[in-house]
């Protein structure tokens with residue numbers, strides 16, 4: 001039951017933002033008009049009348065269990081890591097479903113992570129970690145903003161997502177940033193090639209970058 005107190009709100013956030021860019025957040029099931037809260041909190045990814053809403057069945061639940069294990073294993077800023085992972089589950093799933101990263105949610109992720117990291121630094125986690133996190137966030141943010149200008153697959157959402165990703169990577173060291181850059185390109189590249197070979201994508205298909213950037217962050221922190 002307590003588990004659903006975490007997964008329910010995450011599922012609700014995903015379902016309400018499962019709309020095309022520019023459209024307002026959804027409050028009801030698109031098929032039958034049932035209010036999404038609290039009906040969408042179940043693990044089956046369906047409204048009470050069986051229509052698909054939000055994240056696929058059990059996806060959020062599995063990701064939350066993995067996240068709890070990661071936070072328990074982490075020797076570092078656990079509150080910031082838990083908050084970051086919760087936001088990553090929501091944003092990664094939304095990006096995978098409707099290929100967008102809502103700016104207000106990315107802003108909450110960046111602001112909340114920065115505040116919790118600052119609290120950890122103040123409580124003895126180390127100011128040098130916080131400074132490096134800030135530098136990495138600013139650096140990756142600017143770099144991805146420049147990358148998205150020529151419209152080569154990176155969108156503005158990816159550029160803003162680079163800020164909370166930079167915060168997480170920078171805290172753990174510059175080696176994490178380098179490992180992340182390598183892993184993110186490998187993951188996205190391998191998926192792109194696999195989709196081309198399977199005939200499920202053409203060269204023009206835009207792959208959502210958010211999930212790869214987020215998964216690569218978790219792997220890079222784990223490795224470094």
Ligand SMILES: [Zn+2]
Nearest residue numbers: 029032047051
């Ligand atoms: Zn429905």
